[in-house]
Amino acid sequence: MAFDLVINGSRHRVDADPQTPLLWVIRDHVGLTGTKFSCGIGQCGACTVHVDGRAVRSCSIPAATAIGKPVVTIEGVSPDGTHPIQVAWKEFDTPQCGYCQSGMIMSALALLRERPHPTDADIDARVTNACRCGTYYRIRKAIHLAADLIGKQLTQDVR
Amino acid sequence: MNTDVTRREFLATVAAAQGAFVLGFWMPEKARAQTQAPPSTPPGAVWYEEPATPEVNAWIVVAPDDTVTIRIAQTELGQGVWTSNAMMVCEELQCDWTKVRPQYASANRDAREKAPAWTLAVPGNGATDPKGGGVPTFGDRDRTGVAGIPDSLYRRMRTNAASSVKDGRYYLQLAGAEARERLLLAAAELWKVPVAELTSRNSIITHARSGRTVTYGSVAHRAAQTPHPHPETITIKPPDQWTLMGTEQKNLDVPLKVTGQTVYGIDVRLPGMKWAAVKACPVYGGDVKRFDFDAVRQMPGVRSAVQFPIPDPALTRGRIFSGGVAVIADSWYQAKTAVDRMPIEWTIPPEHAAVNTAMMRDALLAAIDQPGQVRVNQGDVDAGFARAAKIVEATYSTPYLARARMEPGNATVLVTDDRVDIWIGDQSPQETRFSASRITGVPEQNVYVHLCHLGGGFGRNGNGPQAEQAIMIANAHRGTPIHMLWTREQDFIGTTYRAMGMARLKAGLDAEGWPIALDVRTCMQRDGFGPEASFDVASRYHVPSYRYSSHTTRFHVPVGTRRGVGQAAHEFYRESFMDELARAAGQDPYRYRRELVARTNLPYKADMLKALDMAAEMSGWGTPLPRGTARAIALEERGAEAGGLATISAMVHTVSVSRAGKVRLERVDVAHDTGFGLVNPLSVKKQIEGQIVWFYNDAMHQATTIADGHVVENNFDKFPLSRIGENPPEINIRFFATGHWLLGMGHDRATSVQASIGDAIYQITGKRFRDLPYNKHDLTWS
Numbered sequence: 001m002a003f004d005l006v007i008n009g010s011r012h013r014v015d016a017d018p019q020t021p022l023l024w025v026i027r028d029h030v031g032l033t034g035t036k037f038s039c040g041i042g043q044c045g046a047c048t049v050h051v052d053g054r055a056v057r058s059c060s061i062p063a064a065t066a067i068g069k070p071v072v073t074i075e076g077v078s079p080d081g082t083h084p085i086q087v088a089w090k091e092f093d094t095p096q097c098g099y100c101q102s103g104m105i106m107s108a109l110a111l112l113r114e115r116p117h118p119t120d121a122d123i124d125a126r127v128t129n130a131c132r133c134g135t136y137y138r139i140r141k142a143i144h145l146a147a148d149l150i151g152k153q154l155t156q157d158v159r
Numbered sequence: 160m161n162t163d164v165t166r167r168e169f170l171a172t173v174a175a176a177q178g179a180f181v182l183g184f185w186m187p188e189k190a191r192a193q194t195q196a197p198p199s200t201p202p203g204a205v206w207y208e209e210p211a212t213p214e215v216n217a218w219i220v221v222a223p224d225d226t227v228t229i230r231i232a233q234t235e236l237g238q239g240v241w242t243s244n245a246m247m248v249c250e251e252l253q254c255d256w257t258k259v260r261p262q263y264a265s266a267n268r269d270a271r272e273k274a275p276a277w278t279l280a281v282p283g284n285g286a287t288d289p290k291g292g293g294v295p296t297f298g299d300r301d302r303t304g305v306a307g308i309p310d311s312l313y314r315r316m317r318t319n320a321a322s323s324v325k326d327g328r329y330y331l332q333l334a335g336a337e338a339r340e341r342l343l344l345a346a347a348e349l350w351k352v353p354v355a356e357l358t359s360r361n362s363i364i365t366h367a368r369s370g371r372t373v374t375y376g377s378v379a380h381r382a383a384q385t386p387h388p389h390p391e392t393i394t395i396k397p398p399d400q401w402t403l404m405g406t407e408q409k410n411l412d413v414p415l416k417v418t419g420q421t422v423y424g425i426d427v428r429l430p431g432m433k434w435a436a437v438k439a440c441p442v443y444g445g446d447v448k449r450f451d452f453d454a455v456r457q458m459p460g461v462r463s464a465v466q467f468p469i470p471d472p473a474l475t476r477g478r479i480f481s482g483g484v485a486v487i488a489d490s491w492y493q494a495k496t497a498v499d500r501m502p503i504e505w506t507i508p509p510e511h512a513a514v515n516t517a518m519m520r521d522a523l524l525a526a527i528d529q530p531g532q533v534r535v536n537q538g539d540v541d542a543g544f545a546r547a548a549k550i551v552e553a554t555y556s557t558p559y560l561a562r563a564r565m566e567p568g569n570a571t572v573l574v575t576d577d578r579v580d581i582w583i584g585d586q587s588p589q590e591t592r593f594s595a596s597r598i599t600g601v602p603e604q605n606v607y608v609h610l611c612h613l614g615g616g617f618g619r620n621g622n623g624p625q626a627e628q629a630i631m632i633a634n635a636h637r638g639t640p641i642h643m644l645w646t647r648e649q650d651f652i653g654t655t656y657r658a659m660g661m662a663r664l665k666a667g668l669d670a671e672g673w674p675i676a677l678d679v680r681t682c683m684q685r686d687g688f689g690p691e692a693s694f695d696v697a698s699r700y701h702v703p704s705y706r707y708s709s710h711t712t713r714f715h716v717p718v719g720t721r722r723g724v725g726q727a728a729h730e731f732y733r734e735s736f737m738d739e740l741a742r743a744a745g746q747d748p749y750r751y752r753r754e755l756v757a758r759t760n761l762p763y764k765a766d767m768l769k770a771l772d773m774a775a776e777m778s779g780w781g782t783p784l785p786r787g788t789a790r791a792i793a794l795e796e797r798g799a800e801a802g803g804l805a806t807i808s809a810m811v812h813t814v815s816v817s818r819a820g821k822v823r824l825e826r827v828d829v830a831h832d833t834g835f836g837l838v839n840p841l842s843v844k845k846q847i848e849g850q851i852v853w854f855y856n857d858a859m860h861q862a863t864t865i866a867d868g869h870v871v872e873n874n875f876d877k878f879p880l881s882r883i884g885e886n887p888p889e890i891n892i893r894f895f896a897t898g899h900w901l902l903g904m905g906h907d908r909a910t911s912v913q914a915s916i917g918d919a920i921y922q923i924t925g926k927r928f929r930d931l932p933y934n935k936h937d938l939t940w941s
Contacts, residue, residue, distance in 0.1 A: 020492050028492070032419075033428075034419015037644075041876060074418065074419035086418065090409070090414060093845065094417075096237030097235075097236050097566075097616075098612070098614070099565040099615060100565050102419045105417060131852075132565045134849035140886070
């Protein structure tokens with residue numbers, strides 16, 4: 001059965017069972033491999049994408065739930081790695097193996113949308129993804145820097 | 160032969176894919192802006208065999224635009240080897256670092272060519288010679304014939320034992336130096352001037368007398384044709400001449416990791432590729448009795464099913480995994496859905512099915528009281544106990560532990576009658592090459608292992624049979640590329656475990672509380688090489704009479720490396736016991752340790768004292784803390800007792816425990832040895848930060864238990880990983896130089912988290928816990 005998904009602003013015709021988890025539609029039918037599979041049970045967050053602006057664990061929701069709602073993956077954050085959150089991530093050389101980092105960035109980005117200046121407690125509560133390499137120390141710094149960079153960008157835009 | 164893709168089509172497509180792959184790893188943003196495609200890789204070229212620009216040597220290709228491709232023979236799995244290996248080459252090559260582009264070395268070429276003679280001799284005089292190459296270790300060939308390969312082209316392609324810098328540095332520096340000298344020779348020939356009048360810097364060769372300059376890229380063709388007349392005269396720079404090595408360099412692949420462009424094994428896509436989902440018997444040593452493919456044959460996308468046996472233990476370093484079944488389908492989710500629904504019956508050895516954790520624990524406890532193998536026996540331990548004023552005895556235990564890398568096991572394999580191609584994130588491609596040859600009958604010279612980045616590694620032989628399973632499945636589908644991907648649950652079956660372990664330590668203290676006799680008995684499952692290293696040598700803390708005996712048991716659970724071997728468990732036993740002795744003596748654990756190190760005559764005693772003093776000072780040791788918060792200190796070293804290569808550090812952990820029993824690592828102060836010099840201090844800091852998290856998880860959360868012969872904790876709901884909210888908000892790292900080369904950074908750093916949290920819990924709650932993880936205990940206090 002075919003259905004349409006709008007991912008990173010582009011419409012994709014998907015020929016798959018709509019009950020297929022969104023993750024596998026994104027990776028294998030649409031071909032965007034930046035979103036990662038790790039636990040398959042919604043625990044670790046490696047598969048985090050945005051649906052309708054909210055961070056979701058795409059391994060654990062059917063693709064059908066995203067029909068008619070905008071989906072954003074790591075590939076949609078910026079075309080060239082220049083989004084402030086990516087700039088901040090690079091500034092601290094944050095990733096190690098990097099496998100969880102797409103999901104981590106998507107979770108952090110959703111937090112920054114809701115809380116432009118998150119406290120450490122906000123980060124602890126909302127960025128619940130797992131990183132086995134243990135990059136958390138740099139992730140926290142990167143989120144705070146990203147908040148500053150986005151804030152500055154907004155100030156400049158206003159001027 | 161059932162060929163979905165013809166050889167010619169396949170090569171053309173793969174070349175295009177590899178072109179994208181190379182571009183995918185294109186590093187610095189500045190360089191990326193300069194050119195869209197790697198100039199040395201025109202469409203249709205297989206990059207690792209036929210670069211458009213001839214290579215200067217097997218590690219280095221310089222393109223006309225001065226882009227320098229540096230071939231990396233280790234696998235990037237988060238440790239930064241992609242960057243540090245390139246730095247070691249670039250340092251000597253004197254090329255423009257912003258134009259360096261790493262690329263995986265060919266494991267196939269490694270099977271066909273010998274290492275250049277100039278890489279075979281290690282320069283200098285070992286561990287304490289700053290001008291030398293340190294003490295690299297190349298193992299001899301093991302029983303599979305592949306472990307060592309001391310003289311194949313890239314020498315060591317394994318990524319293990321925290322050794323990429325330790326083993327590779329001298330020949331990577333030599334490779335850079337050899338290429339630089341040949342580039343200079345080429346320029347000298349071009350200008351007809353003596354080579355001694357030339358200098359080079361940042362990819363530019365200058366003849367000062369005539370004021371002429373030429374770029375590396377302009378003479379690289381000529382250099383490729385210019386052999387070095389006296390390669391045995393090439394020397395490497397000592398640390399005091401380093402300009403790039405020793406500086407903090409951001410990892411070259413980070414820009415790709417923040418945009419989702421990194422190609423891991425799981426991301427490999429080939430034309431005509433089918434997907435395989437696997438079910439292996441959950442009990443090791445078990446196999447398939449029967450399965451009913453007809454029950455799922457009609458499901459969407461399903462193509463076939465294939466049974467595979469227990470992988471030949473000769474290919475899995477003696478470990479016995481399980482047999483299983485794979486379902487092949489058009490997409491992985493279709494294959495996974497079908498294999499989940501397919502009826503499978505297992506044949507399980509009854510003696511394995513009867514095993515559970517409680518039994519194993521009893522077996523370890525029983526073994527530990529047997530005589531065991533006495534490894535060290537100094538002085539007279541029994542006489543020491545007889546005249547001791549006080550005896551302290553404690554039994555510690557550590558559970559089985561999985562590595563649980565984030566990327567589930569996978570490999571994409573195409574077998575044809577005369578060639579095997581494997582795309583895989585792999586810590587031992589030379590062994591995988593051998594396995595492919597043994598399973599398919601295709602000679603090793605025709606096996607191509609295409610390395611991909613790995614989503615976490617944490618132990619070379621911990622990868623288990625991912626390659627072997629995938630090769631067996633693809634071998635039954637010759638001509639079709641098969642991408643085998645494990646579920647998380649299969650990943651927990653297809654791995655080796657850190658062995659469950661136990662230790663009984665007994666000390667006799669004199670009237671002032673100093674140990675006069677120490678008896679250490681450890682017991683761990685032994686498999687392949689023993690996970691029991693680290694008490695073998697003289698204790699890092701002085702005790703006149705010392706006896707160490709090890710005991711081994713055999714269980715059916717395959718054990719292997721896991722961010723080290725057995726040392727992390729042994730460090731927990733040893734440093735926990737030091738805290739207990741200090742408490743029994745009524746002394747401060749920092750000063751107690753310090754005095755006992757000072758009383759030794761170990762070669763690196765001064766470095767160990769420095770580490771302890773620096774960490775204590777950094778942490779504000781002895782200054783008051785609020786109720787419910789405590790500090791604990793521990794020494795960490797590998798190799799320091801032996802006087803060769805060593806890594807030495809001390810850490811102070813500041814820990815709080817709430818009355819409700821919630822533990823928080825508040826702050827970590829680290830004093831760390833740099834040896835003669837770190838290649839990339841930024842990567843070293845990241846390794847330390849990451850291992851604090853790793854051993855925090857070991858200490859607080861993680862345990863693998865066995866029930867009815869199988870692993871119980873087979874996903875992250877049962878095998879927890881800490882999150883950012885548990886991470887120490889403050890980590891301070893300070894380095895100090897020492898007079899030896901480092902033994903390595905990738906494992907067994909920050910092991911002290913385990914003992915230190917235990918001692919902090921004791922200080923705060925009055926309760927001492929000796930078996931990990933702590934979260935299974937009642938940590939409340941009032």
